[in-house]
Amino acid sequence: MPTPSALENIRIVLSRPSHPGNIGAAARAMKTMGFASLVLVQPRRFPDPDAAAMAAGADDILAGARVVETLEEALADCSLAAGLSARRRDLSHPASALRDAVPGLLAAAVAQPVALVFGNETSGLSNEELARCQRLVSIPANPAYSSLNLAASVQIACYELAVASGGFEVAAARERMAATGEDVAGFFTHLEATAVESGFLDPANPGRFMERMRRLYARAGLEREEVKLLRGLLWRLTAKR
Amino acid sequence: MPTPSALENIRIVLSRPSHPGNIGAAARAMKTMGFASLVLVQPRRFPDPDAAAMAAGADDILAGARVVETLEEALADCSLAAGLSARRRDLSHPASALRDAVPGLLAAAVAQPVALVFGNETSGLSNEELARCQRLVSIPANPAYSSLNLAASVQIACYELAVASGGFEVAAARERMAATGEDVAGFFTHLEATAVESGFLDPANPGRFMERMRRLYARAGLEREEVKLLRGLLWRLTAKR
Numbered sequence: 218m219p220t221p222s223a224l225e226n227i228r229i230v231l232s233r234p235s236h237p238g239n240i241g242a243a244a245r246a247m248k249t250m251g252f253a254s255l256v257l258v259q260p261r262r263f264p265d266p267d268a269a270a271m272a273a274g275a276d277d278i279l280a281g282a283r284v285v286e287t288l289e290e291a292l293a294d295c296s297l298a299a300g301l302s303a304r305r306r307d308l309s310h311p312a313s314a315l316r317d318a319v320p321g322l323l324a325a326a327v328a329q330p331v332a333l334v335f336g337n338e339t340s341g342l343s344n345e346e347l348a349r350c351q352r353l354v355s356i357p358a359n360p361a362y363s364s365l366n367l368a369a370s371v372q373i374a375c376y377e378l379a380v381a382s383g384g385f386e387v388a389a390a391r392e393r394m395a396a397t398g399e400d401v402a403g404f405f406t407h408l409e410a411t412a413v414e415s416g417f418l419d420p421a422n423p424g425r426f427m428e429r430m431r432r433l434y435a436r437a438g439l440e441r442e443e444v445k446l447l448r449g450l451l452w453r454l455t456a457k458r
Numbered sequence: 459m460p461t462p463s464a465l466e467n468i469r470i471v472l473s474r475p476s477h478p479g480n481i482g483a484a485a486r487a488m489k490t491m492g493f494a495s496l497v498l499v500q501p502r503r504f505p506d507p508d509a510a511a512m513a514a515g516a517d518d519i520l521a522g523a524r525v526v527e528t529l530e531e532a533l534a535d536c537s538l539a540a541g542l543s544a545r546r547r548d549l550s551h552p553a554s555a556l557r558d559a560v561p562g563l564l565a566a567a568v569a570q571p572v573a574l575v576f577g578n579e580t581s582g583l584s585n586e587e588l589a590r591c592q593r594l595v596s597i598p599a600n601p602a603y604s605s606l607n608l609a610a611s612v613q614i615a616c617y618e619l620a621v622a623s624g625g626f627e628v629a630a631a632r633e634r635m636a637a638t639g640e641d642v643a644g645f646f647t648h649l650e651a652t653a654v655e656s657g658f659l660d661p662a663n664p665g666r667f668m669e670r671m672r673r674l675y676a677r678a679g680l681e682r683e684e685v686k687l688l689r690g691l692l693w694r695l696t697a698k699r
Contacts, residue, residue: 246610249544251600274605303490314628316621356617357626359492364515369487369613372606376597376614380557385598387555 223382226326228254229371230291230298232346233337237262241271242368243335244278250375251384255282256291256332271368288334288349296329297322300342300350301374303358303365312353315374319381321352333374338367396439404444405431411451464623467567469495470612471532471539473587474578478503482512483609484576485519491616492625496523497532497573512609529575529590537570538563541583541591542615544599544606553594556615560622562593574615579608637680645685646672652692 229247234240240263244255255278257263263284272279285291292298299322302312325331334350336342347353356373358365365373379385396404409427412418418426470488475481481504485496496519498504504525513520526532533539540563543553566572575591577583588594597614599606606614620626637645650668653659659667 242607242610245605245607248603249599249606249610273607274603312628355628357621357628358490359620359626362489362515364486365490365613366483366486366514366609368607369483369490369610372610372613373617376617379600380598385600387553387596387598 223323223326224251224378224384225253226329227252227322227331227333227378228256228291228295229375230256230258230288230332230334231260231367231371232258232288232291232334232342233261234263234335234367235261235338236367237265237268238271239338239367240265240282241268241273241275241279242366243371244268244272244275244282246368246372247375248275248278249372250379252375252378253278253281255279257282257284258288258291259286260284288346292332292334292349294330295332297325297352298332298334298350299352299354300334300336300347301354301356301370302336302341303356303363303370312355315354315356315377316381318352318354319377322354323378323382333371335367335370394441396441396444400441400444401434401439404434404439404448407448407451411455414455464564464567465492465619465625466494467570468493468563468572468574468619469497469532469536470616471497471499471529471573471575472501472608472612473499473529473532473575473583474502475504475576475608476502476579477608478506478509479512480579480608481506481523482509482514482516482520483607484612485509485513485516485523487609487613488616489516489519490613491620493616493619494519494522496520498523498525499529499532500527501525529587533573533575533590535571536573538566538593539573539575539591540593540595541575541577541588542595542597542611543577543582544597544604544611553596556595556597556618559593559595560618564619564623574612576608576611635682637682637685641682641685642675642680645675645680645689648689648692652696655696 229243229252231240231243234257237260240257240260247253247255263282264279268279269276299318322331322333333354334342334346336346356365356370405427408430409418412426413420470484470493472481472484475498478501481498481501488494488496504523505520509520510517540559563572563574575583575587577587597606597611646668649671650659653667654661
């Protein structure tokens, strides 16, 4: 399945990351969601064995990462830069919740490069960095503890963009052969007859037993194979009596 | 702001986690999204300094974690258990994408405990573990690289549940004093007069200049303070001529 093209136009920019392990974990997070373009602004240590270790199989993202001196350089060809923050701050920009911001980011990314900018692990985005962004995007978090790990923020942002772009499907379930109406009707007739025959169900005063059974199995959504098993059991139980 | 009550009924179960660092990172991920209940089934090492280090400020979650011997024990009082997987597998249960599964999980959690079950980092959930779950939930991921880190999976799942439960608000922007219609009209009159006076705009043949300006500033959403600054600039420029 091809990577949705809007995602190819979205780059992840980590500004002044302190811990190379976080760079590696961010690369892994990006790759799981189909992103490839990573730009590092003044990383404290990079390349670094800790980055490689945390990247797991995403070393290609690290190998292709661009290292630059200024955020301006990282954003030079971008039509839109969104600063990510989980922190409450005295905002110079109005902040959008991530999910609300995603459609606008994807729309912009159809035509031109778009950047998601993540600040330093401890200090976050500075006001100067924020001033280079046209959007401020917040990941809604527990106000009592909004300390999202850097790579965790990258993971959530990339996940939201990937879901919104309709990118990846969930693995399909094993082929189910649903029971037909005839299968199901045969089962209920069988069940009712067995219940009556056993003395459990009084045909003169059946109450809601069959209604409850129909509701239960309707909720489950019977498969053909399951009907066979259930009827096999019923046969066996009545043969034994 | 109180934690939404459905979230209190949701526990995170890590089955056979190998790396204590992942337990700590999962605790941090949980806490950022307002979750507190962590159950560990046969963790290889716990408690452990690596877990504490990765938990950052979420040591309370680790301190309150329950360690049990079997998944059955972890789920004994749960009305619903959902197994999480990013992997394609020959599914015994039909899998739902996380976002589709969330409303059902939250609805069940209003009344009774609900568990999200995460398997071992390397091997994922075994078929036996999966058989203890009533739902299989997948995080849609890049089919070419679906290797989500354990704590990253916990982060995404908790984020989805928190967003869907309407839990946390994004930090409000600094109070904006939007310009009134009168402010804006005054600005455009001023701008047009200045443009004509300067010779830039020919009143006999104005083209679409003012229309473009109106569109631009409408998009930006002018603040009262900004109108003052722009008009101050216009005055200054015309005074200079």
